[in-house]
Amino acid sequence: MIALPIAMQSLISSSLNLIDNLMVGSLGETELAAVGIAIQICFIHWIVMFGFTSGVATFMAQFWGVKDLTNIKKTTGFAICVCLSISLVFFLIAMLFPQTVMKLFTNIPELIKLGTGYIRTIAFTFLTISVTVPFTAALRTTQQTKIPLYISIFVFTTNTILNYVFIFGKFGAPKLGVTGSALATLIARCFELLLILFVVFVKKNIVAGHFSEHFGWSRQLVRRIVRNAVPTTMNETFWSVGTAMYVAAYARVGVTEYAAVQASNVINNLFILAAFSIGDATLILVGQKLGEGKLDFAYELGRKLLRVGIALGIISGGVLMISSKFIISLFDLTPAGREDAFYILLVYGAFMWLIVYNGICITGIxxxxxxxxxxxxxxxxxxxxxxxxxxxxxxxxxxxxxxxxVLLVKTEDILKSFILVRRFRSKKWAKNVIHDV
Known part of the structure; x- marks a missing residue:
């Protein structure tokens, strides 16, 4: 009930993202590489939003355990204010310094030129995401996971159709290429914001409230949220910037090599995001039990969900390895690029169960x-x-x-898993954070 809609939402998102990249990739390896580099600022922004709301969702889930809707609304309002403030910074950087952003990752003039237009157009999505992400977290933690799923189906389908229209100039629209992809994403994100606001406020959802209900925070609540959410935000920020540093390294090797990495990452996300939905469900379900004070039950539930995650990771990784050659053939890569992408996907498939385990431990448990x-x-x-x-x-x-x-970089997950296994078994993580709020 909780994980399946989240998994379907992730699968739809990654499937349509694959289609988008196939459209851009059909323009050539240079265009695919340029978009892959340009979206790094979007990736970092999204992860920062996820990091903060993930820390906030701990409180939402535990408040839901005791059915405290008043504090859920306050927590949501506080999350929106913080996310909007952060998004304004990203918006200004993207609008004023897009070339500088591109030069952090590549020194190839053609890639910088193509990516600059993409970044300027996509910048406006940062402002819409700052509102939709906190409300999506509130809907999920109150176990209304089907609502974000339905919205995602509409939004990502719209994005794919508009990509086709603006990238290739169909139905009388101008042929915008790489910039058209950014424009399609912007329009789709605006629809997403409108739909979220409609569902929450017009339909009078349980997470809806008056201004004072969303923004009437107590000092004690804010202090506790910040104490918990700042580490998650820093966690995701440093992780996403670190991941972007891989791009800075790989993109300097050459266009063909980075195009292979970008294609592989898109394909990998198709398989891994659905498995990671177990992590979101774990935070919601285990957090609810911790809020109810059932610490031992929460530990056993977490242990079972980790086993489910490992099983899904093994299955997803196996399917990825088996289907990798076929999916790679859909991209317009050179023979060298296809060979590199194939071996990269074999690495991703072999490590997937471990990546999923670590992800569930950190973002869920x-x-x-x-x-x-x-x-x-x-x-x-x-x-x-x-x-x-x-x-x-x-x-x-x-x-x-x-x-x-890529193989040697992924061995980082082996080191991480040893540390996380010991921490989980210690039970030091199993705490009630809403006591006396």
Missing amino acids: LRSGGDTIFAMAVETGTVWLYAVPMAFITALVLHLPIYLA
């Missing part, structure tokens, strides 16, 4: 009990002290084939 500082230390430590140096050393110093560089 540890965060459900407010153990966000430890989660931040583990994730940022392994990424920045191990994986980021490994990416630059293997790709730019040792000049290894791109798929071997």
Whole structure:
């Protein structure tokens, strides 16, 4: 009931994202690589939004455990204010310094030129996401997961249709290429905002409230939310910037190599995001039990959900490896690019069960009990002290084939898993964070 709609939403999102990349990729490897680099600022922004709302969702889930709708509304309002403030910073950077953003990842003039127009157009989506993400979190934690699913079906379908129209200039529209993809995403995100506001306020959803209900926070509530959400925000920010550093390393190897990485990442997301829905469900379900004070029950539930996640990771990874050659053939890559992408997908498939396990531990188990500082230390430590140096050393110093560089970077998940297994078994994460709020 909880995980399946989230999984379907993730699957729809990643499936249509694959179609979008196929459309852009049909223009050439240069266009595919340019969009792959340009969306790094969107990726970092999205992850920061996710990081903060994930920390806030700990409170939402535990408040839902005791059916405290008043504090859920206040928590949602506070999340919107913080997310909007952060999004304004990203918006200004994207509008004023798009070339600088591109130059952080590549020194190829053609990629910089194509990516600059994309970033300026996509910048406006940062403002819409700052509202939709907190409300989506509120709907999910109150176990109304079907509503975001239905909205996503409409939004992502609209995005795909508009991509076709604006990238290729169909039905009388101008042929905008890479910029057309950004314009389609912007229009779709505006529809998403309108639909969320309609469902919540016009339909009078249980998370809807008057101005004072959403923004009448107590100092104690804000202090506790910030104490929990700042580590999750820093966690996701440092992780996303670290992931972007992989791009900075891989993109400097060459256009063909990075196009292979970008295609592989899009395909990998098609399989892994659905499995990661178990992490979202874990935070909601385990957090609810922690809010009710059932700590031992929450531990056992978390253990079972981890097993489910491992099983899904093994299945998803196996299917990815088996189908990788066929899916890669859909992209307009050179023979060298197709070969690199194939080997990269084999690496992703082999590591998927471990990646899913680590993801559920951090975003689901540890965060459900407010153990966000430890989660931040583990994730940022392994990424920045191990994986980021490994990416630059293997790709730019040792000049290894791109798929071997990716393989060595992914071994970071092995190190991370050893630490997370011990933390989970210690039960130090199982806490009630809403007591006395």
